[in-house]
Amino acid sequence: MPVTPLLYVVIPAGGSGTRLWPLSRAGRPKFLHALTGEPATLLQATVHRLDRLTVPEQTLVVTGVAHATAVGRQLPDLPEENVLVEPSPRDSCAAIGLAAAVISRREPDAIMGSFAADHLVRDRESFERTISEAVAGAREGKLMTIGITPTHPETGYGYLRCGAEVGPGPVRVVEEFAEKPSPDVAVEYVSSGRYLWNAGMFVWRVDVFLAELRRQQPALFDGLTEIAAAWGGPHQDAVLGEVWPQLTRISVDYAVMEGAAAAGLVATVPGTFGWNDVGDFDTLGEVLEPYDEVGNVVVNAAKTDSGEPPVLFHDAGGLIVVPESGRLIAALGVENLIIVDTEDAVLVCHRDRAQDVKALVDALKEQGDHQYV
């Protein structure tokens, strides 16, 4: 593998993953959980997946105050100053922009990649090749995104419209960012051959990104520049406390990437490395290896003395079972259910309704049952 020693890795670790409730909680969001059958958490796996393209000194995690300690413990090799703690959530443009501004003061023409803390990648070597190709595009001055070659007409992701039909191989111009489509539109997108899934991964030179941020979001640029100038110094907390709360809440897609695409500045590299955003339990069930020959998936299981997970299935198939608390989960005569057992809450949900788990969390908040959220 060609190593790209100058790559800075930025990992925005935010969001509570409410569609993975009751496993994922506000206080323990999904990126802090091991969900893949490996002992590594999603955050640790993200750092590990990139460690041949960078070094710990060039790896930064941006996270909220509630999770700073957990992030620090899960990533003991990361220098302390590389955990950037946001005083309050200000959406992805502030998070990624802060990292870009901080990196810019260390190395103004550094190349940085931004990678979500809670995605799965099946083929690490293919992933590394794609990122290296994106780095080459970034060196040329493009704001690179990683586009995933669609495997089906998914309606849960945004899409990238490319300038020409997309075959294997690197760098295409991105003409437009498209919202999550309706089922019909998704079929059109995929059959056209010109659309890729927007995986929310970006690679760019920080000077190019910050110039676009300044052009499109001057107030946000000024605020982040002021914070970055004070970062690590005696006035960091005072400046953060004053400036951060005033930053615009906006996603990086809306704030910068759409306008940059319209200006012809955005390109992409199609990836085929087996990507999944682990958005909900149904998706998770599709990604993981089944536990048995009838398609039951056991996630994140405490092992029993016998080394087997604490489950007992009779005439039960297509289940996604999460025995996090270690209690026995027995299932009889049921199919395609999600069953999650935690210390204080049990969820039983049809797989078709995995997207709606968020509604349960909303209901709990409304009822004032914050202990479960």
Place this chain on the structure above:
Amino acid sequence: MPVTPLLYVVIPAGGSGTRLWPLSRAGRPKFLHALTGEPATLLQATVHRLDRLTVPEQTLVVTGVAHATAVGRQLPDLPEENVLVEPSPRDSCAAIGLAAAVISRREPDAIMGSFAADHLVRDRESFERTISEAVAGAREGKLMTIGITPTHPETGYGYLRCGAEVGPGPVRVVEEFAEKPSPDVAVEYVSSGRYLWNAGMFVWRVDVFLAELRRQQPALFDGLTEIAAAWGGPHQDAVLGEVWPQLTRISVDYAVMEGAAAAGLVATVPGTFGWNDVGDFDTLGEVLEPYDEVGNVVVNAAKTDSGEPPVLFHDAGGLIVVPESGRLIAALGVENLIIVDTEDAVLVCHRDRAQDVKALVDALKEQGDHQYV
């Protein structure tokens, strides 16, 4: 209500209720649980239901060594000597016969009724009327059973074939005890108007019963008579230890009632008091008042601070939910499931498979997972 001061009440409290696993366990069988929404356990409710027909001094419980302490604590008004503890399970004829033999030594022509510890009765006054009518039949020298007027062609119960069509009102001759029927046969039984459900409740003079026991099962009669003679005396334990293990394991239906019916000695009173044997979670769900207007039933719930049970249902109907551990149970987009949460095990089962929960318990035993049984 006419009180029948001479009625002795015998409650065989055995069986582990494996179809109610994981709520019901070998160490904590169903009769020790409150399942009706009332604080009383099934055992306590059984004693309470009969307390206008008897007195604590004439109420006896026959139970196993594992449950003697719990029985004693749940029924503090019962004299100690009225808890008859079986050294090992020897089926219902030994249990009921022991009680009959012990009562016979106190009062040879006493009338005794035997009532399972784990059944539900909806209309107590109607139940009392039926028992009083059975007592009248027992005085005349019949071995009385309580027959339940069928409400549907149930295949899970045995039936009583009566000598003539059964209308409202008391005492009919029972010609035959019929095994659990196939669905077709059950329909025939119910449409014939001559069959009643066998509720496993008996009322008889102990002298009549013991005479039939002596005639049909002389060895069992001799053994029980020897034990009863030593009961409460200095040699009780020695005699029990020697004689009890040799007693025939046989149900009272097979041992005595079928032969007595053939001899014209058995009669019945049709009951319409809303009876249920709480054999499994599906049955339990049919008996209890729903929690909401879409037919969800919440059993045995620990109350939260708000006074509400810890459940959250979205687009979920026809569920039977048992939040025994007090954890929150959330259900989304599912129907007709049984969801039981206990300290160490969770069950998710389709209501149609409620009868097969026993198979899970068998599997756990086979695997050596006795901690869950």
